[in-house]
Amino acid sequence: MIKYLGSKRRLVPVLGGLFEASGALTALDLFTGTTRVAQEFKRLGGIVTAVDTARYAEVFARCYVAIDAEEVDRSEVAGALQHLADLPGEAGYFTDTFCESSRFFQPFNGARIDAIRTALDADFAGSPMFPILLTSLIEAADRVDSTTGQQMAYLKAWAPRSSKDLELRMPELLAGTGTAVRGDAVTLAGELGPFDIAYLDPPYNQHRYLTNYHVWETLVAWDAPEHYGVACKRIDCRDEATKSVFNRKR
Ligand SMILES: C[S@@+](CC[C@H](N)C(=O)[O-])C[C@H]1O[C@@H](n2cnc3c(N)ncnc32)[C@H](O)[C@@H]1O
Structure with a gap:
């Protein structure tokens, strides 16, 4: 899983206990x-x-919540990940923006991210594997970034982990089904459900998650947006x- 401000890593066992007890x-x-x-x-x-x-x-959420691991052909996913991992790097928007104009990733990894993300759209658009492969790419990029865990800024000197090679790993999928919804909690709270239990963990300060994690947003949207500032944030x-x-x- 990616480094994420406000992520409830330590609380997960407690929340799981509450879920079970309920x-x-x-x-x-x-x-x-x-x-x-x-x-x-x-x-x-x-x-x-x-x-x-x-x-x-x-x-x-599509990868870890909606997809049922028992419906997934792991060898097919492994083959797709290998295909993507074998692609030669090809510098594009991602490298220009996040490795040259800013320094979130070293250019050799940026070029591979560019090539893999381009191939995802070309070869896997509409495939049920798409969210699995894209999750794998984001998590791989997170392991070789040069930040303190948010993307409002990057480190002055390259983080040691940024010198490692980007490595695509198989996400740990879970059995069962669920639903992924993108939207505003305020609107959706009254439209979804009913539910036996709800967990609400909204942002706790003035900083938008969009700006804290704009690189991931752009890697998913793949829309080469105009950007501003030292951190090359999406317009x-x-x-x-x-x-x-x-x-x-x-
Ligand atoms: C504190 S973080 C949640 C962390 C999460 N519990 C975890 O463990 O990773 C808050 C989240 O709320 C999302 N968010 C902010 N405003 C929202 C809104 N109006 N509707 C839905 N999600 C929102 C952000 O994108 C961010 O992912």
Whole structure:
């Protein structure tokens, strides 16, 4: 799983215990982020709906929450990952923007990310494997980034891990089914459900997750957006429309 501000890594066992003690079957994770909590509920037998406004969170939710591991041909996914891993690097927007104009990744890894993401659209668009492969790419990129775990800035000197080769790994899929929804919790809260249990973990300060994780948003959208500032943030990070009502200092 990616490095993510506010991710509930340490709380997961406690939340899982609460889920089990409640006897719930259906669960809602309304601000799912990495999907860590949704995954725990699913692992414990829950039928989970995972919601977030972020594009990358929807990709994670499709991979880890919606897909049933028992329906997936692991050797087919392994073959696809090998095919992508074998592609030669080809520098494009990602390398220009996040390795040359800024320094989130070393250019040799950026060129591979460019090549793999381009091939995902060319060879796997519409495939049920798409969210699995894209999750694998984001998680691989996260392991070789040069940040402190958010993308408002990058390190002045390359992080040691950024010198490692990008490595695509098979995401650990879970048995069972669930639902991935991209959208605003405020609108969706009254439309989805009912659920036996709901977990609400909204943003807790004024910083938008879109700006904190704009590189992942662009890697998913693959829309080569105009960018601004030293961190090369997507131009829509400035839009009032992308601000969450939950982005307030507490
Ligand atoms: C504190 S993080 C959740 C972390 C998550 N529980 C985890 O363990 O990874 C808050 C999440 O809320 C999402 N978010 C912000 N505003 C939202 C909104 N209006 N509707 C749905 N999701 C929203 C952000 O994209 C972010 O992923």
